[in-house]
Amino acid sequence: MNTTRELGKIILINGASSAGKSTLARQLQQKLPIPFWHFSFDHLRDSNALPMARILSGEIDWSTMRPAVFDGFHRCLPVLAEVGNNLIVDHIIENEMWMSDLVQLLADLDVFFVGIHCPLPELERRERERGDRRIGEARTDYQVIHSFTEYDLEIDSMQPCQANVNIVMNAWRVRQPPSAFDRMAARE
Secondary structure (H helix, E strand, O other): OOOOOOOOEEEEEOOOOOOOOHHHHHHHHHHHHOEEEEEEEEHHHHOOOOOOOHHOOOOOOOOHHHHHHHHHHHHHHHHHHHHOOOOEEEEEEOOOOHHHHHHHHHOOOEEEEEEEEHHHHHHHHHHHHHHHOOOOOOHHHHOOOOOOOOOHHHHHHHHOOHHHHHHHHHHOOOOOOOHHHHHHHHHO
């Protein structure tokens, strides 16, 4: 059996909680000319892959479990792509250590890194309306996540989603090395 496959491509979307990452990812998944998985931590949480009821009740200490969960999430990305899966990953890269880990883990892959920005008042409005996020997460994310990285493309989530989909698709099609991940890896 021939197991030689082309490496998967990754479109990694980083933004604050409620910035519109998942909406953008779902629309991209429908429009891109090749198949992509939409993958995020929310999928693990919402699928009951994690023991969320026990975490929410306090029976399991999330702060103890959390580092291994996110380390595993990050480490599964290159494995999925190395066997040929294309991924749209929506993520909140919370700190420089996570960014550094992702740059190292994804070093041999085609990663197109998109930053999605949203004004704080709008993030907080969305967070309240959703009702499924802890109030204050968006503010915490907003203050940090874009401060230690660079992107291949930055978009404004206040623009219509379809316009952002077109911008991302066009920029992804014409991407040229070195990528943001290549540049960040060269600095490390």
